[in-house]
Amino acid sequence: MKILRVEDATFARGGVTLVEHFSIGVACGERAVLHQPTSDAAAIAARIVAGIVKPTTGRVYIGDYDARLQPAQAKRLVGFVPAAGFTGSERAFARSVAFRADVWDIDARMARRRADDVVRALGGSLDGYVWAVALALIPTIALLVLDRPPPALLDAVAELAPPAALVALFAGERASAVTRSAAFAQSAG
Amino acid sequence: MSTHFAIAWLARFAAGLAVGLTLGPRPDALMLGAALMAVGTARSNDVHDLTLFAAPLYGRQLARALAVPPCIAAAAFPVGTLVAMLGRGEVLPPAALGAALLGAVVAALVGLSGAIRTTQWRWAYDALAVLAALLVALPVWLGLPHALGLSLCLALALGFFALRAFGETLARYDPID
Numbered sequence: 091m092k093i094l095r096v097e098d099a100t101f102a103r104g105g106v107t108l109v110e111h112f113s114i115g116v117a118c119g120e121r122a123v124l125h126q127p128t129s130d131a132a133a134i135a136a137r138i139v140a141g142i143v144k145p146t147t148g149r150v151y152i153g154d155y156d157a158r159l160q161p162a163q164a165k166r167l168v169g170f171v172p173a174a175g176f177t178g179s180e181r182a183f184a185r186s187v188a189f190r191a192d193v194w195d196i197d198a199r200m201a202r203r204r205a206d207d208v209v210r211a212l213g214g215s216l217d218g219y220v221w222a223v224a225l226a227l228i229p230t231i232a233l234l235v236l237d238r239p240p241p242a243l244l245d246a247v248a249e250l251a252p253p254a255a256l257v258a259l260f261a262g263e264r265a266s267a268v269t270r271s272a273a274f275a276q277s278a279g
Numbered sequence: 280m281s282t283h284f285a286i287a288w289l290a291r292f293a294a295g296l297a298v299g300l301t302l303g304p305r306p307d308a309l310m311l312g313a314a315l316m317a318v319g320t321a322r323s324n325d326v327h328d329l330t331l332f333a334a335p336l337y338g339r340q341l342a343r344a345l346a347v348p349p350c351i352a353a354a355a356f357p358v359g360t361l362v363a364m365l366g367r368g369e370v371l372p373p374a375a376l377g378a379a380l381l382g383a384v385v386a387a388l389v390g391l392s393g394a395i396r397t398t399q400w401r402w403a404y405d406a407l408a409v410l411a412a413l414l415v416a417l418p419v420w421l422g423l424p425h426a427l428g429l430s431l432c433l434a435l436a437l438g439f440f441a442l443r444a445f446g447e448t449l450a451r452y453d454p455i456d
Contacts, residue, residue, distance in 0.1 A: 103455070134455050142332050143453040161450075166335035186330060193334045225330075 169226030175218030295359020306375030338450030
């Protein structure tokens with residue numbers, strides 16, 4: 091069963107098309123890399139895939155939910171990592187962990203432990219992207235969306251979320267090409 | 280955000296204190312000041328924070344969460360004036376203080392929808408926020424019978440619609456910036 095189905099999605103604002111038609115379907119455990127021509131297009135496409143931004147045309151289904159009609163149910167299944175990563179302080183990170191624990195109904199101490207485990211597994215770095223991945227992986231999710239991740243992190247992140255489908259968005263020449271590979275970092279390059 | 284919020288709150292509190300200490304117990308200055316100082320309180324929120332939009336929350340839930348800090352910030356000016364009055368040993372009419380507080384909260388709620396809009400619409404929401412606050416304070420200003428009760432009814436109605444409108448706005452909003 092496909093956990094993510096994006097059907098012919100576009101995004102336009104003020105009459106300008108910012109994201110051209112793209113479709114993608116990803117099943118649980120699958121990994122996909124989606125290329126967009128520009129960073130802006132990649133950022134918007136990542137948010138469309140995560141159900142955060144509504145496409146101007148086309149549809150996005152996450153699990154059994156239409157992301158436009160049932161956004162809260164759809165987002166409950168998704169972990170989203172923005173390109174900028176987590177930009178706050180250590181205290182703000184602790185607050186964000188508590189926020190996610192609260193919203194996803196997880197025990198606060200368990201959420202903190204899960205976040206620390208993910209940070210440790212990714213090398214214990216204080217990098218903002220690692221922190222953002224840790225936040226995204228606190229709840230049990232079915233889909234992890236990575237907006238322009240550092241290619242070096244990709245395989246390690248994929249190993250941390252094995253049952254979840256994983257979609258990484260990149261900006262580059264190969265517009266709208268979808269590639270699937272177990273060797274994630276290779277296909278991202 | 281917390282440091283920014285604390286500074287913004289203290290600045291409004293200091294303004295209320297200054298107005299209270301210099302002008303004394305002036306209900307008109309209090310109500311007008313509260314309305315004006317409530318403008319921009321919604322901007323202490325980071326409404327573009329993707330953490331919020333990525334969370335499985337409906338627009339109305341986000342709206343309620345984002346409404347709390349501006350309302351607290353908006354109360355700073357009337358509280359500052361109250362503290363100044365206590366310092367001077369003078370009495371501020373309770374109805375004026377209540378109307379100023381209610382007006383400030385309504386202005387903060389109306390201003391919320393402006394926080395995710397661009398320049399000219401943001402100005403329009405700021406103007407609407409001041410007008411709403413003055414409308415809430417009007418019964419007390421005019422000395423109508425049961426003035427505070429009337430102000431409370433107006434504040435409840437306007438606040439409810441403002442918060443609902445903000446929830447609808449957030450539900451339709453696409454955070455792409």
